[in-house]
Amino acid sequence: MATVVTIDGPTSSGKGTISRMVAARLKWHLLDSGALYRLVALQGLNQGLDPDDIHGHMQVAQTLDAHFGAVQDDEQVWLGGQEVTGLIRTAEAGMGASRVAAWPEVRNALLVRQRRFARQPGLVADGRDMGTVVFPDAPLKVFLTASPEERARRRHKQLKDKGSGVSLAALSREIAERDLKDSTRAVAPLRPAADAHVIDSTSLNIQDVVEQVLALGRSRSLWS
Numbered sequence: 001m002a003t004v005v006t007i008d009g010p011t012s013s014g015k016g017t018i019s020r021m022v023a024a025r026l027k028w029h030l031l032d033s034g035a036l037y038r039l040v041a042l043q044g045l046n047q048g049l050d051p052d053d054i055h056g057h058m059q060v061a062q063t064l065d066a067h068f069g070a071v072q073d074d075e076q077v078w079l080g081g082q083e084v085t086g087l088i089r090t091a092e093a094g095m096g097a098s099r100v101a102a103w104p105e106v107r108n109a110l111l112v113r114q115r116r117f118a119r120q121p122g123l124v125a126d127g128r129d130m131g132t133v134v135f136p137d138a139p140l141k142v143f144l145t146a147s148p149e150e151r152a153r154r155r156h157k158q159l160k161d162k163g164s165g166v167s168l169a170a171l172s173r174e175i176a177e178r179d180l181k182d183s184t185r186a187v188a189p190l191r192p193a194a195d196a197h198v199i200d201s202t203s204l205n206i207q208d209v210v211e212q213v214l215a216l217g218r219s220r221s222l223w224s
Contacts, residue, residue, distance in 0.1 A: 002029075003122040003222055006130035007213070009144035010190060011178045012151035014201055014209065016075065018144060019126035021210045023070035026124070026223060030070040031117040032077065033127030033134070036110050038088035039066050039079050041096025051096070054103050061100075061109035070124070107187065122222075128182060131193035140217055143192035144209065146202040151175055 005022065009015040016032060023030040040061050049056040069076025077085045087093065100106045114134050117123055125134065131141035146154075152172040159166050182190035192198055197216055201209050217223050 002118045002120045004118050004125055004135045004138040005122070005140045005142070005213070005217065005222070006125045006127075006135050006138045006193075006196075007142045007144055008126075008128055008130050008132070008190070008192070008196070010128075010151070010182065011175055012155040013144045013146050014154065014206065015126050015144045017206060018209050018213065019124045020070055020075065021206065022213050023124040025210070025214065026122060026217075028070065028122040028124055029117060029119060030068040031114060031123060031125040031127075031130075032068045032075065033110075033114055033125065033130060035068070035075075035077055035088055036061075036064065036066060036114065037097035037101045037106075038093045039064055039077070039084070040100050040106060040110070042084060042088055042093055043079060044100070045092075045096065051099065054105055057100050057103065058105040058109050061106050061113060064110075064113055104187070128190045129188035131196050132191065133188045136193070140213075140220055140222060141193045141196040142213055142216070143196040143198045145198065145200055147200075148172065148175055148179070150202045 007015045007019045007022070019032070020030060040057055043060045043064065044053070044057050047056070047060070049060070065080045067078040075085055076083065077088055111134060114125070117125070118135070127134070131138060131143070149172070152168060152175050155171050155175070156166070156168045199209060199212055
């Protein structure tokens, strides 16, 4: 099996950006696991599935033709050869993702699908349970975090740059609620793997974190 680096962490910790940059530097494949649930919901919509059709969405998850671009500037997501980056970030896709993610049948199907992303020359896998559930034998596991205040500030800036008027206080509450939900859920709760290297990026810039991850890989002789 190809070498896998997992980068897990809470919402707005920067794991998506860091994963893309590390994959781009290494010229490795990339997996954005969180986007897979949005893709399942989108594909189900495209196929005209009933929103509550668990079996139909499970079949979608089993055959999902997804690809993620390892580019530094921004995310790139393809479904069946069509770029759908903007489509999966809509509120409708988000609600669909929350629905299908609650179904064990879909989660199990996507577990198998996610593991198939591991191919040569290597994979950088971004998510919340990559190191604990999906790739427990990965030779390098990173758990990226930052203070709730810093994560809210980053998310606020990101949304403000896109023209959104959401308040910082509202984002802080949203992040606190998401942290509680993710860390206390019964299935694959958000937590660092026992052998994960925890990086607190509160006072670090993006490049600092990327260099730390690359240095960790060199120290384990995963790359030169």
